Amino acid sequence: MNTDTDKPRLEASSLCCIRDDRTLFADLGFRLHGGQALLVEGRNGSGKTSLLRILCGIRMPDEGRVSWNGEDIFRLGGDYHACTAYVGHRDGVKLDLTARENLAVARGLGAPSETPLEDALEAVGLSGFDDAPVRNLSAGQQRRLALARLLVTRSKLWILDEPFTSLDRHGITVIETLVTQHLADNGMLVATSHHAVDLRDADIQRINLSA
Amino acid sequence: MNTDTDKPRLEASSLCCIRDDRTLFADLGFRLHGGQALLVEGRNGSGKTSLLRILCGIRMPDEGRVSWNGEDIFRLGGDYHACTAYVGHRDGVKLDLTARENLAVARGLGAPSETPLEDALEAVGLSGFDDAPVRNLSAGQQRRLALARLLVTRSKLWILDEPFTSLDRHGITVIETLVTQHLADNGMLVATSHHAVDLRDADIQRINLSA
Amino acid sequence: MSSAQLNRAFVVLLKRDLTLAFRRRSEMVNPLLFFVLVTTLFPLGVGADPALLRSIGPGIIWVAALLAALLSLESVLRSDFEDGSLEQLMLSAHPLSVLMLAKVLAHWLVTGLPLLLVAPLLGLLLGLSGDAIVTLVQTLALGTPVLSLVGTIGVALTVGLRKGGMILSLLVLPLYIPVLIFAADAVTSTGAGLPVTAQLSLLSALLVLALSLTPAATAAALKISLA
Amino acid sequence: MSSAQLNRAFVVLLKRDLTLAFRRRSEMVNPLLFFVLVTTLFPLGVGADPALLRSIGPGIIWVAALLAALLSLESVLRSDFEDGSLEQLMLSAHPLSVLMLAKVLAHWLVTGLPLLLVAPLLGLLLGLSGDAIVTLVQTLALGTPVLSLVGTIGVALTVGLRKGGMILSLLVLPLYIPVLIFAADAVTSTGAGLPVTAQLSLLSALLVLALSLTPAATAAALKISLA
Amino acid sequence: MWHFFHQLASPRYFYRFAGRILPWLGAACLLLMLAGLYQGLLVAPTDYQQGDSYRIMFIHVPAAWMSLFVYVVMAVSGAVGLVWRIKLAEIVAVASAPIGASFTFLALVTGAIWGKPTWGTWWVWDARLTSELILLFLYLGVIALNSAIEDKRTAARATSVLALVGVVNIPIIHYSVEWWNTLHQGATVTKFDVPSIDLRMLIPLLLMALAFKLFYLVVVLMRARCEILQRERNTGWVRELVEAP
Ligand code: HEM
Ligand SMILES: Nc1ncnc2c1ncn2[C@@H]1O[C@H](COP(=O)(O)OP(=O)(O)OP(=O)(O)O)[C@@H](O)[C@H]1O
C-alpha cells in the first residue's frame, strides 16, 4: 500500500469522455486534496455518472488521465482501489443476504477498517435490522446499507453517485454528518447530487457538466 | 360498442387490494362522470399504480368491483378496453420502430380516431421526429410519444400513471392542455402524479392512499 | 369490435413483429446457428460412423430443433413485457388470444421457417437419404409451429420472473415430447422405406389442436402473470 | 494487499456465492433437471434399441452436460451485474481474476458437482457398463470445471447485453468441443474395453490450462463489458 | 521506419495512405487472379485420376489457407489493439471477421462440391473438414458478438478478446478433432496428400494463393476505411472530407 496515504491527492487532467460519438465533456481537470470535496453537477444525461466511473477506474477516459498521489490510477490498479470506495446508482447489495452478511462481504473484499459491523449499521440507522434479509428492507434502508459500506473499509476517497436517492430527510442528515466527519479526518469526497448538499464549512469544489 | 358512451360513467365500490399480505387500500369507492378527473395521491409504494391497474382491468381487485356505465368491466372486456387508454410507468413504445410506426400500431390495436398520426405527433411537440427510430429519442421525447397514443384512438377514459415523468416544463404544459381539452369534450381522466397538476377549472376529485 | 377491425389488428401486430425482427436482423440468425451447432456436436460426441449417424440423425436434428425453439421462445414476449407493450396488448379492444396468435406466427416465420430451410443441409451432413430429408422437412413444417404455439404458453407463465430461462425449459420440454416422438419416427421410417402417413396425420392433428387451444391458454396465462 | 488478505477475499466471495445459492435452493436443481430431461429426450427421438443407446449414450450424456452447463452459466455474473455487485468486485483491492476464480468455483460446486452425482443414474438408463460409468464420472469431474471456466469468459463478454442467452451459446459451444471429444471418447473406449489414460490426461491438461489462462481472460472481458 | 508505423496507426493518416495504395493493390490482385485462373483452367494438364474436377482446387485450397490465415491476423491485431490500445488494430480485427468467415464458407462449399465426384458424398466427418466447420462457427461467434454490442469501441475490444481466446483454442480444437477422427474412423477416403504435384499445377495454385492474399488485403483496407469514417464522423478531418467536393 502507498505510504503517502496521509496526504492523499487526486488529480485529473484534460479528461474527455465520448459516448455514442457524443462528447459529454472534454478537457476537464481538477486537483483534490485530503479534506476537500468535489461536487459534480449537471442535468440528466450530462455525464456525471460517466465521470465518476472514470475516476473510479471502471471506465477509461477517451483522453486525459487520472492520477492518485502522482501515479496513474490504471498503473496503480488494486492499490488505488484499496484507497477508494464507490457507491453507484445501483446499491451493490445482495437481496438474499442479511445486512450484516452484506457488510462482511464488503469488508472482506477491501482493506478492513477497525469499525465493527454493528457500529457501521448503527451509524446509518440500521441497528436492529442486522439479520433481516435485505429483500425485506425498503428502498431507503437498502440505500443506507450501501452507504454503510463506506465505514467498514479504510478508504480515503469516497465516490458517491446520488447518495441521497430514496433517503428520507433524516437519512440525508445522517449521511451528511458521516461525510463531514470523513472530510474532517482528512478524507476526500467526490459526489453528484440533484439535492443540495449541506457539508457545513467543508472545503468544496464544484464542477458543472451542463455548463 | 356501447351506445351509452356519450355520458360515460366509471364507478368503483369497496375496492380492496392486497399485496404480499399487506393491505394497500380497502373499501375504496368513487364515481366518475364524463368531464370529471380523478387524481390519485400517496407516498411511494402506497398502491397508486396497483389501483390504476385495477381500474384498467389488468388486475383483479381482491374485493369490490369496478363498473362502466353500470356493467362490470370484466364482463365487458374488450368493449371496455375500446373506451379506455392507459399510459403506465413504462412507455409501451418499441425502441426499434419509428415514432409514426409506433402510433400506427397503437391505432391499429384500438378503436381508431380521426386524428391523423401527424397531428397527434404535432400535438405533443414531436413533429419532425416522425421517422427517427424511437431509440434515438431522449427519455422525455419517448414519454411524449407514449402520451400521443391517447389521441389516435377514440377513448373516453384516460388512465395515466405519472404522465409527467421525464417531461420538462414545456412538455407538462402541453399535456395539461391536452387533458383539459379531453375533459371539456366530456372525457374522463384518472391519473397519479407527484407533481402538482394544473387542469384549470376542471371538475376534480382526489383520493389519497397514504391517508 | 367488428371482425374487419380484428383482422386489421392481427395484421398490424404481425407486421410490427416482423419489422422489429428485421430491424434486428443479426439476432435473427442466432436460433439457426444454434440449431446447426447443436446438431454438429453430436457426431463429435458419438463418433463419425456414417451408418450410426444415419440411424440417429433424425432424432438428433429434432432434438436440436426442440432446443433451438425453446431458447428462442423467450424473445416472443420478454421485450414486450419489459417495455410495457404487453400491457397495451392486453388493454387493446381485441381478444388477447388472437393477438397472441399473430405474435406466435411472427415468431415462427422468423425462427421456425429458417430451420426448415437449413434442415436439408444438416440432413446431408448426417447422411440421410433424399426421401428421409423430404420427410424431415415435412415434419418440421408441421411440428415447429406446434413448438412455437405450445412454448408460448410457458413463456406467458414465466414472463414476469427474473430467471425465466431454465424454468421455462422444465415447463415446456415435457410438452414437446409427443411432437418429438412422431416426427423423429416418421423420418426414421422413411429412411427404412416404410410409409409415414400415420405419423404425418398425427402431427397435423397436433397442429390443429395446438392452433385451436393454445392461444386461449396463452392469453389466460398472460392475464395471470401480469396481474 | 497481502496474500493473506487475498485468501480471505477468495473465501469470503466463495462463501457468499454458496450462501446465495443455498438461499435459492429451488433454483439450484434446475440445471440438474434440464440435464436429465435432455438426456431422456434422446431415447424418445432415436428409438429404444438398447445396443444403439449404449453406443451413443456417452455422447448424449456429454452433450446434455454441455447444454446444462451453458444454460446455467448466465447466472454466474448476471445477477451481480444487475444489482451493481459486479462493479464492487471490480473495485475491490484484489485482482479481479482471483475473485472470478472464486465465483467459478462456487458455480461449479452448485451446478457441476450435482451432475457428477446424477450421471451414474443416466448411465444406467442408457445401459452403460459399470466401468463406463466410472469413466463417465471421472470425465465429468475433469471436464465440467473446464466448461465453467471457459464459459465464464463468454458470460463476461455478454453480461451487459440484453439478449445474452443465444449469443452466449454461439460463443461458447465451439470452445467446448475438445472437452466433448475427449470425454465422450473416453467413456466409449471404456465400454469397448480400451485403456483411457490418454484421454484422461488430456482432459487434465485442459483443466490445468483452463485454470491458468481463463481467469485472466474473464477479468479482461469483464473490464471491457463494464466500461 | 518506426516513425512511418507510428504515423500509420493514426486513423486519419491511415485513411489517406490506404486510399492511395488501394487502386494498385486492386489491380495487382486482379492481374494475379486472371493469370492464375488462366494457368489453372487452361494450361494445367488434366489429372489422370480426377479428370477436370480437380481444377476447383485452385479456389478451394487458397480459400482454405486464407481461412486460417485471416483468423490468425484477426487475433494478432486484436491482441495488439488490446495491449497497446491502438485503435487501428482493433479496426482491422473487426474488419477481418466477415472476410475470414467468407473464405471459410467458400472452402467448405468448394470442398463439398469437390467431394461429390471424388468421394461420392458431399460431406464426411473427417478431421480437417470438421475443424473447418468449427472454424466457421468461431468466426460467426465473433461476428455475432460484434454486432450485438452497440458501442463500437467496446464491441471491438470484446471481439478482440474473443478472437484471442479462439486462437488459443484453434490448435486444441484442431488436434482434438484429428485425434477423434483417427480413433473413430478406419481408413477414410479423405487423404488429401498430393504426393508430387505437377509444376504446371503448382504455379497456378501459388498464383491464386497470392491473389487471394491480395484480395483479403484490398477488402480489409476498404472495410477499415469505412469503419474509420464511421467512428470518426464527428472529427474535423472527416467533416472536411465530406464537405469537400
Ligand atoms: C467440405 C469439404 C472440404 C473441406 C472443409 C476442406 C478443407 C480444407 C482445408 C481446411 C484445407 C487447408 C488445410 C491446411 O492448410 O492445413 C484444405 C486443403 C486441401 N484440400 Fe480440402 N477440404 C474439403 C474437401 C476436399 C476435397 C474433396 C479434396 C480433394 C479430393 C480436397 C483437397 C485438398 C487439397 C489438395 C488441399 C491442399 C493440401 C495441403 O495444403 O497440403 N479437399 N482443405
Ligand atoms: N451504456 C451506455 N451506452 C451508451 N451511452 C450511454 C450509456 N450509458 C449512458 N450513456 C449516455 O451517456 C450520457 C451520460 O450518461 P450518464 O449516466 O453519465 O449521465 P448522468 O449525468 O449520470 O445522468 P443522471 O443524472 O441521469 O444520472 C447519457 O446521455 C446517456 O445517453
Ligand SMILES: Nc1ncnc2c1ncn2[C@@H]1O[C@H](COP(=O)(O)OP(=O)(O)OP(=O)(O)O)[C@@H](O)[C@H]1O
Ligand atoms: N409485482 C409485485 N409483487 C409484489 N408486490 C408488489 C409488486 N409490485 C408492487 N408491489 C408492492 O405493492 C405496493 C404498491 O405498489 P405500487 O406500485 O402500487 O405503488 P405506487 O403507489 O404506484 O408507488 P410509486 O409512487 O413508487 O409509483 C408496494 O409496496 C410494492 O412493494
Ligand SMILES: [Mg+2]
Ligand atoms: Mg448518473
Ligand SMILES: [Mg+2]
Ligand atoms: Mg406507481
